Amino acid sequence: MAKSTRSKVIEYVEPIGARVLVRKDEPKRTTKGGIALPDQAEIPTITGRIVAISTQIENDEDFPLRQYDKILFHPKEAIPVDFETDNQLFVVPVEDVVAVFRRETGSKASKSDED
Incomplete structure (x- = not known):
């Protein structure tokens, strides 16, 4: 009996x-204040x-975006x-990226404190 030599196909977007x-x-x-939002509330x-x-x-220096960055985007x-099955993926135009969440490192914080 011959074994199947089918390779596994991995799909990505x-x-x-x-x-x-x-x-x-x-x-x-x-909300942070504890107010419950109704399901119909449009954010x-x-x-x-x-x-x-x-x-x-x-390759565009005007958009300092990297993989795994947390962003705020407009969903329109x-x-x-x-x-x-639990579709959470979206293709978003870069113009709709409103902000990138960054953390300030200790070296930057201490340097600004020295000035």
């Missing part, structure tokens, strides 16, 4: 043009982590990717 692939964070239904911006960056953006032009 690669954004093209001025876009990034983002895994959306779970929506928060409670105009969403946070998520960058999964992949298009080559165009990766975000395109959902029907790739997973």
